[in-house]
Amino acid sequence: MVCDYFFPQPGGVESHMYQLSTKLIDRGHKVIIITHAYDERTGIRYLTNGLKVYHVPFLVLYRASTFPTVFSFFPMFRNIVIREEIEIVHGHASLSSLCHEAILHARTMGLRTVFTDHSLFGFADAGSILTNKLLKFTLSDVDHVVCVSHTCKENTVLRASLDPLMVSVIPNAVVAENFRPINHPSYPLETLDKPMTQRALGPHDTITIVVISRLFYNKGTDLLVAAIPRILAAHPHVKFIIAGSGPKAIDLEQMLERNVLQDRVAMLGPIRHEEVRDVMVRGHIYLHPSLTEAFGTVLVEAASCGLYVVCTQVGGIPEVLPAHMTVFAKPEEDDLVAATGRAITKLRKNQVRTEDFHDQVKKMYSWTDVAARTERVYDGISGVLSDAEFYGYDAADAASWSATRGRAGVQSFALIDRLKRYYGCGIWAGKLFCLCAVIDYILFLLLELWAPRDQIDIARNWPKKIIQEQPAKERMSRRDG
Amino acid sequence: MLTIVPHLRTRRPSPTTIEYTVSTSPSLTFSLRILITLTILLRTLIGFSVLLLLYSRYDLAFPSTRIIIAPPFFTDERIWYTVHLILSSRFGLLALRTAPQIPVFILLPLSAAILYLLSLRIHTTESLLVLHGLGIQTSTSSATYLSSATTRFIPTAKIQDVLVNEAFKGFEVRYYLVIVVDEEEDVVVVFPRLLPRRAIVERVWRGAMGCLYAVEGENKMKV
Structure with a gap:
């Protein structure tokens, strides 16, 4: 797994990688995470379950992305790949330059690569065009792509002009046990110092709306700033709890001061991921005003905590939760206010059975399932599964298929085939990408001379506990006795 | 090797x-011992010639009176007499001829670098x-x-x-x-x-x- 974003920074990609890696380790794989060094996190560390994390020292450019240096990462990456005996490189997040570089180098070294896209992008503005070109470059020569939702898949296929067959959809998941409502029957009772939230809400009981998001433009904070005063004006017995930090926090605070709403809106500031649940269970409604979202793990978490979810109908959000758990709004001020109003009314009428949400979510999303599906992708690209089984096409159709498969880069590591694929990226970009690929290859040959493979120590694996065999042996000996 | x-x-x-x-x-074999002795000799030789070059340059810049008649053995003058003998030998004359041709700003750092390299341990x-x-x-x-x-x-x-x-x-x-x-x-x-x-x-x-x-x-x- 390679990505710029990892713990200690909080976020969806980070926890996705951690949970997926943990579950893959449980399934008997060896997983290494490569990320860049954070302030206090440097060097090589082990997390629970023997998950090894390399914090490579690199310069951080913007929002925890590293400076794209294209080739300087290669010697280090090669060393790590060789010493850990890596077979598949799995990159995450399209804004992470570390991930793109790793995929390029991995292909040069002849490894299988998978890329997971976590976000949606537009096509119009300069930043998107640049990112899309970069994505096209990387994905021209990747074995398989994983997207977190079908909307995300459409978006990625269009952006990087991929063959849809080499893109799978594997959603995120949540650890349902970590997001349980207060005093749920299947868990031990917890005593909280504050009174229990009443299930049946009267017309004058206070309804608390929770908002947890990083306060950035793309998370719809501007929408939130516009909507909060109107919601509070329309519904007297409503309170807000807002958690998270970001550049837009100042706008929120100004809005609160202008309208004198400090007593009805609580700003908690940045919170840790493990505190999210404690904040969520204090509310009844979860409001998610995001402008773009590939999946929205936080929605699943909120529903799992037994919150009624109000969200904007953008990106992959409509796929996430069934209709009875959510109220959708268009991403505009008026509709968001109206939708929140509808949600409050429904809750007051007790038409929503939020206490059942937890069990339903638990059935829908689990990391074990995600890991199993990811494992199938790995099997597919490394040839354990046959093509027909993996891609689901007729073997008779193979002749017409092979052209696209060549495009998908499934079989050939040959430099000339890779160059052909890169060349198709664009008039100028294609040549530039070819140049990059050639330089990368020359660098690879130089590295083989300069730091030969047999000079690199193979790392020891984390001693794995064998849980299955021990009881079996005991049983055997008991039977013998 | x-x-x-x-x-x-x-x-x-x-x-x-x-x-x-x-x-x-590596473990010391007979041939290896000879090789190491040879390198030490070579290093001493190079080091000595660098010092000679430096001294002759100094001697040209600030000429001092030479002691030509051999003084008794255990005196300070004897050392200066030896220096004179070396300087007037064939190597000394060569050094005296080469020294002024190299500019000082090259000669000094270069000889310092060479002397440092010579003082490095092999192992x-x-x-x-x-x-x-x-x-x-x-x-x-x-x-x-x-x-x-x-x-x-x-x-x-x-x-x-x-x-x-x-x-x-x-x-x-x-x-x-x-x-x-x-x-x-x-x-x-x-x-x-x-x-x-x-x-x-x-x-x-x-x-x-x-x-x-x-x-x-x-x-x-x-x-």
Whole structure:
């Protein structure tokens, strides 16, 4: 797994990688995470379950992305790949330059690569065009792509002009046990110092709306700033709890001061991921005003905590939760206010059975399932599964298929085939990408001379506990006795 | 030919002591001894000629009165007489002719660099001495012949742990042996200059731990 974003920074990609890696380790794989060094996190560390994390020292450019240096990462990456005996490189997040570089180098070294896209992008503005070109470059020569939702898949296929067959959809998941409502029957009772939230809400009981998001433009904070005063004006017995930090926090605070709403809106500031649940269970409604979202793990978490979810109908959000758990709004001020109003009314009428949400979510999303599906992708690209089984096409159709498969880069590591694929990226970009690929290859040959493979120590694996065999042996000996 | 890949030598001066030495020097055979002697001679020769060149340059800039008649042997004048003899020999005349042709700003740094290179040791030797019940002594040979080896003794009471760690070093990831010392911010790296490979590091770690924390009476330790 390679990505710029990892713990200690909080976020969806980070926890996705951690949970997926943990579950893959449980399934008997060896997983290494490569990320860049954070302030206090440097060097090589082990997390629970023997998950090894390399914090490579690199310069951080913007929002925890590293400076794209294209080739300087290669010697280090090669060393790590060789010493850990890596077979598949799995990159995450399209804004992470570390991930793109790793995929390029991995292909040069002849490894299988998978890329997971976590976000949606537009096509119009300069930043998107640049990112899309970069994505096209990387994905021209990747074995398989994983997207977190079908909307995300459409978006990625269009952006990087991929063959849809080499893109799978594997959603995120949540650890349902970590997001349980207060005093749920299947868990031990917890005593909280504050009174229990009443299930049946009267017309004058206070309804608390929770908002947890990083306060950035793309998370719809501007929408939130516009909507909060109107919601509070329309519904007297409503309170807000807002958690998270970001550049837009100042706008929120100004809005609160202008309208004198400090007593009805609580700003908690940045919170840790493990505190999210404690904040969520204090509310009844979860409001998610995001402008773009590939999946929205936080929605699943909120529903799992037994919150009624109000969200904007953008990106992959409509796929996430069934209709009875959510109220959708268009991403505009008026509709968001109206939708929140509808949600409050429904809750007051007790038409929503939020206490059942937890069990339903638990059935829908689990990391074990995600890991199993990811494992199938790995099997597919490394040839354990046959093509027909993996891609689901007729073997008779193979002749017409092979052209696209060549495009998908499934079989050939040959430099000339890779160059052909890169060349198709664009008039100028294609040549530039070819140049990059050639330089990368020359660098690879130089590295083989300069730091030969047999000079690199193979790392020891984390001693794995064998849980299955021990009881079996005991049983055997008991039977013998 | 003169140096080899760092390798491990183990010595057991007593049943409760082990010394691990990691060195780049190969085992000394007769031909190797001759070769090393030859390089030392060559180094001395080069060093001597550099000094001669420097002195002749100095002599040209600030001429001093030469002592031409041989004074008695055990006097200071005798040294200056020897210098005169050397300067008026064929090599000395050559140096006196070459010295003014090289500008000073090139001559000085160049000769300093050459002299430094000549003073570098051929081999690096680092060792770890483990004394059961007493502590650990690490020693690293110095880079030049001019200074002696750095040694450090850490008593058992101060040692928190001895462990093998990995870290980024340049463009690669290396295994290394560290000693965690009580009340110290930084750990002590064993074999810091050679940083031997994993197989050696692991062997030393096992042996050191076995010797340092061996149970009393259990004298047979595996090395």
